[in-house]
Amino acid sequence: MLDKIQELLGEVDAVVVNSKDDLEKFRIKYISRKGILNDLFDEFKTVANEQKRAVGQELNKLKNLAEQKLRDFTEALEQSAGDSKASGIDLTLPVAPNFAGSIHPLTLTRQRVLEIFARMGFNHEDGPEVETDWYNFTALNFPEDHPAREMQDTFFVEKKAVQKDDVLLRTHTSNVQVRLMEHKKPPIRSLMIGRVYRNEAISARAHCQFHQIEGLYVDKKVSFKDLKDTLYHFAKEMFDKDTKIRLRPSYFPFTEPSAEIDISCFICKGSGCNICKHSGWVEIAGSGMVDPNVLENSGIDSEEYTGFAFGMGIERITMLRYGVKDLRLFFENDVRFLRQFEGA
Structure with missing residues (x-):
């Protein structure tokens, strides 16, 4: 189980989120009730007593990393949306044509x-x-x-x-x-x-x-x-x-x-x-x-x-x-x- 947790630590650390859709996918995969972390805590109950201390420390480390990543991603996306709204420019819109003026x-x-x-x-x-x-x-x-x-x-x-x-x-x-x-x-x-x-x-x-x-x-x-x-x-x-x-x-x-x-x-x-x-x-x-x-x-x-x-x-x-x-x-x-x- 330790090997699995170590692998997930590297995977979570390498995740990149660019949109709200990416953020939601990250939350569902790792932190939701049906996510990987919830499954790992259920599996932790079957770990031998002499290994629980070491496995528990690594599992908590993974949980904290995933939750911290979720907070960081959420804050970054909100900041980006605020900057776009403040500038008054929607970069996703098509370029508006320039209309030449006319004399009455x-x-x-x-x-x-x-x-x-x-x-x-x-x-x-x-x-x-x-x-x-x-x-x-x-x-x-x-x-x-x-x-x-x-x-x-x-x-x-x-x-x-x-x-x-x-x-x-x-x-x-x-x-x-x-x-x-x-x-x-x-x-x-x-x-x-x-x-x-x-x-x-x-x-x-x-x-x-x-x-x-x-x-x-x-x-x-x-x-x-x-x-x-x-x-x-x-x-x-x-x-x-x-x-x-x-x-x-x-x-x-x-x-x-x-x-x-x-x-x-x-x-x-x-x-x-x-x-x-x-x-x-x-x-x-x-x-x-x-x-x-x-x-x-x-x-x-x-x-x-x-x-x-x-x-x-x-x-x-x-x-x-x-x-x-x-x-x-x-x-x-x-x-x-x-x-x-x-x-x-």
Whole structure:
């Protein structure tokens, strides 16, 4: 029996445990009720009296070694698990892929529009989003009873005793045009880009806030043909050479004559969809020759100078450019949607 115990001492001493499964196997094999140590103590009862002292010492030595090994293994595994949890890293997980960042589609369109008009000599101007009635309406030739001045169309911040002093969230970026003409004399060739606000129901085609691009060109002998050629070149550059364009007579208080600019729908290719209202055409801009009253209100001689202006929504252009059918997607910050523009 002594030889057997000596052999087991060497075996237990050489055991290596790397996991909880290994630890449990060690416990069951040597220390459990059905383990080797329990069998040895049962066998010890049959040992001759003159050998019990020597055998008992070796058996206790084996028992102490096995129990000590179990404690050491348990402590080592707990320490290892604690270090892994503290580091916050699970080394068994697969490597996560790196996702490249993406520019918001509205920003991509904004940059492209600026690039196209910059090649035509337009610079970029900016102005306040919280504006007075004078710059947003009165100076732009809006009548005092115009529906756009009503609460159901405009977000007012503060109502004053004098209407032109009312404070509101701008409904278009045309306020920047007036401010620009007040402080700069012609020739003027500028773009105004920014966020605007209108009290509208949110849907696939409209929102209470959106982004607008407006252009202004004021100089001597500026004609309606200059306006038409500018927008025609923009449509070809922004979309493709097969883009069709049409002008429809319209009315705006700050331009005369005025026209709506339509292009062929890129989403349905003219067959009809919810974006083009099943007409095959999508309005992208309002435009016209700057009304002489607007020039005079801004301190520019309307007898010497003429000009044209246009305005379009960045969201509408982006929807056409990328085939997006719901305007609300631009404001929801859904990463599944935004990741589609990586590398665009």
